[in-house]
Amino acid sequence: MSKLIVLLKKDFTAELRSKDIVLTMLLFVLLVIVTFSFAFEPGSIEVGVLAPGMLWISFVFAGVLGLLRSFVNEQQNDCLLGLMLCPVDRGVVYLGKALGNIIFMLAVEAVTLPVFALLLNFDIWRFLPAIAVIFSLCTVGYAAVGTLFSAMAITMRSRELMLPLLQFPISVPLIIAAVKATGGILAGQTLAEVSGWLKLVGAFDVIFLTVSFLIFEYAIAE
Amino acid sequence: MQVHERLNDRWVTVLGIAVFITMLLTLYGVFLYAPTDRNLGHVQRIFYFHVPSAWIAFLAFGIVFVASILYLVLKEAWADRLAHASAEVGVIFCTLVLLTGPIWGRPVWGVWWTWDPSLTATLVLWLIYVAYLMLRSQMPEGPSQARLAAILGIIGALDLPIIHIAVHWWRTLHPKPVVMQTKGFGGGLEPPMLQTFLVALLTFTILYVYLTVLRYRHESDKAELASVKRRLQA
Numbered sequence: 001m002s003k004l005i006v007l008l009k010k011d012f013t014a015e016l017r018s019k020d021i022v023l024t025m026l027l028f029v030l031l032v033i034v035t036f037s038f039a040f041e042p043g044s045i046e047v048g049v050l051a052p053g054m055l056w057i058s059f060v061f062a063g064v065l066g067l068l069r070s071f072v073n074e075q076q077n078d079c080l081l082g083l084m085l086c087p088v089d090r091g092v093v094y095l096g097k098a099l100g101n102i103i104f105m106l107a108v109e110a111v112t113l114p115v116f117a118l119l120l121n122f123d124i125w126r127f128l129p130a131i132a133v134i135f136s137l138c139t140v141g142y143a144a145v146g147t148l149f150s151a152m153a154i155t156m157r158s159r160e161l162m163l164p165l166l167q168f169p170i171s172v173p174l175i176i177a178a179v180k181a182t183g184g185i186l187a188g189q190t191l192a193e194v195s196g197w198l199k200l201v202g203a204f205d206v207i208f209l210t211v212s213f214l215i216f217e218y219a220i221a222e
Numbered sequence: 223m224q225v226h227e228r229l230n231d232r233w234v235t236v237l238g239i240a241v242f243i244t245m246l247l248t249l250y251g252v253f254l255y256a257p258t259d260r261n262l263g264h265v266q267r268i269f270y271f272h273v274p275s276a277w278i279a280f281l282a283f284g285i286v287f288v289a290s291i292l293y294l295v296l297k298e299a300w301a302d303r304l305a306h307a308s309a310e311v312g313v314i315f316c317t318l319v320l321l322t323g324p325i326w327g328r329p330v331w332g333v334w335w336t337w338d339p340s341l342t343a344t345l346v347l348w349l350i351y352v353a354y355l356m357l358r359s360q361m362p363e364g365p366s367q368a369r370l371a372a373i374l375g376i377i378g379a380l381d382l383p384i385i386h387i388a389v390h391w392w393r394t395l396h397p398k399p400v401v402m403q404t405k406g407f408g409g410g411l412e413p414p415m416l417q418t419f420l421v422a423l424l425t426f427t428i429l430y431v432y433l434t435v436l437r438y439r440h441e442s443d444k445a446e447l448a449s450v451k452r453r454l455q456a
Binding site (some may be wrong): 147166170 | 346349356357360369372376382384387388389
């Protein structure tokens with residue numbers, strides 16, 4: 001456990017100094033939202049109908065950017081080699097990375113939501129507790145497989161292309177559940193009413209965190 | 223070595239002949255023996271290729287899953303070759319499912335494509351295993367390609383039940399195409415139809431084994447050629 005905290009601290013220190021991952025993702029999310037607004041003419045249609053898709057598309061795309069960065073940065077100065085030489089289980093290295101990615105993605109989402117609400121004049125505040133639950137659950141699963149896949153993708157020739165190719169099809173159930181649950185909440189449903197989707201996401205989270213934890217040692221180059 | 227190779231060859235030939243004979247039987251069954259469906263007409267005959275293709279795709283990806291686990295445990299090259307061969311054949315049959323489906327769907331449902339759960343799940347399945355083949359093409363052959371491919375082979379298979387549930391829930395609120403219900407086999411099929419279907423199923427299974435064996439041997443030959451080249455250079 002203490003090893004996990006050390007690993008996490010390392011990622012945080014690096015991120016606080018460079019602000020590389022969070023800033024990249026944040027700017028990207030903003031760009032997507034702005035582009036969407038141009039494409040759909042805000043005001044002409046119900047934002048509540050569009051919001052779940054818009055938010056999740058931007059997080060899904062920004063997510064792969066940030067996830068890949070978290071390992072690309074480790075390649076400089078052979079940090080990855082150093083990480084692998086650490087006297088900890090590879091699975092713990094995975095958990096450290098995954099936890100870092102989850103927190104970075106959640107930070108981006110936390111900043112995006114108010115900006116989104118502001119730009120599109122959409123009252124998101126009364127849904128906030130429910131939305132926070134959904135977004136946290138979905139982000140855990142997304143970062144769980146994403147961390148494993150980025151560790152794999154960095155060794156490939158066109159890694160920027162390969163990560164989404166691996167990540168998106170596997171995340172399909174997660175994205176469906178995220179959009180459906182978010183949409184349900186924005187349409188006035190309670191958390192209990194969308195609990196089926198949340199259970200599905202929970203199962204996804206548990207399965208892929210466990211499998212990735214066990215399998216990570218094979219994903220990282222020897 | 224020599225004897226072993228020849229024995230292998232003989233089995234492959236037997237498989238090839240078996241595919242040829244059963245395929246002729248299937249074609250006879252599909253076009254001459256099985257009656258024309260009263261409601262759907264001739265287009266129903268595509269069912270004899272469509273459903274066995276889907277079965278082979280599932281079988282092939284199941285074998286990718288098992289071979290991937292075996293590779294990570296045993297680190298034996300044959301398991302990796304089997305996974306690779308099976309994935310390629312599986313993608314071909316999955317593509318056939320996606321192609322034959324719309325040919326049937328257009329006259330019967332009136333649309334080429336609908337986001338029905340089965341169609342959606344098949345499309346996602348196809349995407350996962352195309353990515354699997356892309357991953358392999360992205361890396362030089364060797365243990366690291368095999369390891370990463372095995373990981374995707376395992377993750378992809380574990381994802382299938384979740385995808386299945388998700389797409390079913392996703393579409394429950396929407397009306398299901400009515401004809402879809404009559405498509406299920408067993409009760410709705412005349413005996414000659416069922417017989418033809420079962421022969422087609424057998425044919426496709428043998429065809430799958432045949433193609434996978436050929437592909438597997440091709441990979442083995444490639445590996446052997448590479449090792450001979452290395453020895454000559456040394």
